[in-house]
Amino acid sequence: MKIKPKYFDDFHIGETFETEPNLISKDEIIDFASKYDPQAFHLDEEAAKNGPFGQLTSSGFMTLGKSFTQIFNTDVFNGSSMGAWGLDELRWTKPVYPGDTLKTKVEVLEKKLSSKPNQRDRKVKTNCFKSKR
């Protein structure tokens, strides 16, 4: 789903949108883990069998980046984003396995003026979840 790029005034509190889905592959999980989260249960299929999830799982940092990219690819922030100041209450609630399909739902929670001149803040709730295969 593509969305026309939005600026501050275009966001309305309570509005929601959903992204396109992406399939998560074993190769991507292992490639990401080797650089950014080299825990055995993200990196090594054999070792992961004895790990906390009993099988290989994606790094939560990877699903965070995938989810953001899904949102970005709707074009909603394309050209209008000035970068993010941070994240609050990030929770990884379910393990993500090779072959899972993820998509992201976004809800606009809050809009406020920034302390920086010419910048405005919008706070969104994003929920990245497994969709039906």
Place this chain on the structure above:
Amino acid sequence: MKIKPKYFDDFHIGETFETEPNLISKDEIIDFASKYDPQAFHLDEEAAKNGPFGQLTSSGFMTLGKSFTQIFNTDVFNGSSMGAWGLDELRWTKPVYPGDTLKTKVEVLEKKLSSKPNQRDRKVKTNCFKSKR
């Protein structure tokens, strides 16, 4: 700096440690952005000149993964981690440019029993900062 892997009882509130530094390269910034954060100011050196930072900057998701990997590479959680439930109050306070060197300081803030059997939680504050070149 290597640390002997620690379990719940080995962490003490208030203890701190620092990681080894890593140099952040332009190639890594662009490669990461192409997959996990394709905003122009992380992905395209020319376009970034007209962006909010005036030059190419690293994705904050990349520095998050780098910082975690720095911590992991101390061995402190090696074999003892059962995965993370989330992150609170993540703040990206300064842009990270190609050629910057980052390292991470960790402080143990809190220890508590988990609601899950056989699991225990420790909450740490991590601060990833630019070190002198």
